[in-house]
Amino acid sequence: MRKSSWALLCVAAVIGGLYESSFLGSAPDMLDYIKPILPVCVMLFMLNRKSGAYIVAVLSGVVIDMLSPLPGGWTMMRWLVVLLFVDLLSEKITTNRSLYSAVALAVSARILDRVISQLMSWIYPILSGQPLAFEPWARLPGVLIADALIVALIFVSVTIFTKRFVIAVEARRERYE
Numbered sequence: 001m002r003k004s005s006w007a008l009l010c011v012a013a014v015i016g017g018l019y020e021s022s023f024l025g026s027a028p029d030m031l032d033y034i035k036p037i038l039p040v041c042v043m044l045f046m047l048n049r050k051s052g053a054y055i056v057a058v059l060s061g062v063v064i065d066m067l068s069p070l071p072g073g074w075t076m077m078r079w080l081v082v083l084l085f086v087d088l089l090s091e092k093i094t095t096n097r098s099l100y101s102a103v104a105l106a107v108s109a110r111i112l113d114r115v116i117s118q119l120m121s122w123i124y125p126i127l128s129g130q131p132l133a134f135e136p137w138a139r140l141p142g143v144l145i146a147d148a149l150i151v152a153l154i155f156v157s158v159t160i161f162t163k164r165f166v167i168a169v170e171a172r173r174e175r176y177e
Helices: 003-026 029-033 037-046 050-067 075-092 099-128 137-162
Strands: none
Touching (some): 003 037, 029 137, 037 099
8 A cells, every 4th residue: 555545544543543432422322333443444354455454453442542431441452353353254264355245244343342342341350450341232233233334335335436346247148139
């Protein structure tokens, strides 16, 4: 990627971190489901921009960890573990670059993130003596739907504007005549 693309990606990661750390706490209930960082990272994997996905996770995770009023969410480390899992899944299981595999990767990333958060909420009080709050499981279906919509929007936009995911099939003349 060019230097300008890296700069734009870093600025977008910081803005995404600011959005998820500050705006979502006071957002109306419907907007609270929209958490774009993980779906964007998944789409960066789909576009073969692995280093960009890791940069987005690190920068936005640091911003969220610094600005969050909650004790030690370890967002950056949690997202790096999730992205390593997504990297493994994208290389070994969902090798095709389709909308279905993108949504499956986003859903699996969000579920793994939630499982790691749950484990941390059990372990953190033992180590530090302070409770660790995390988002309840009842909100997960809404977040998964929002993630699927974000991934679908990005996937279709990339397909329309760059023709990156379009499959070229030669049409035979005698087939339709």
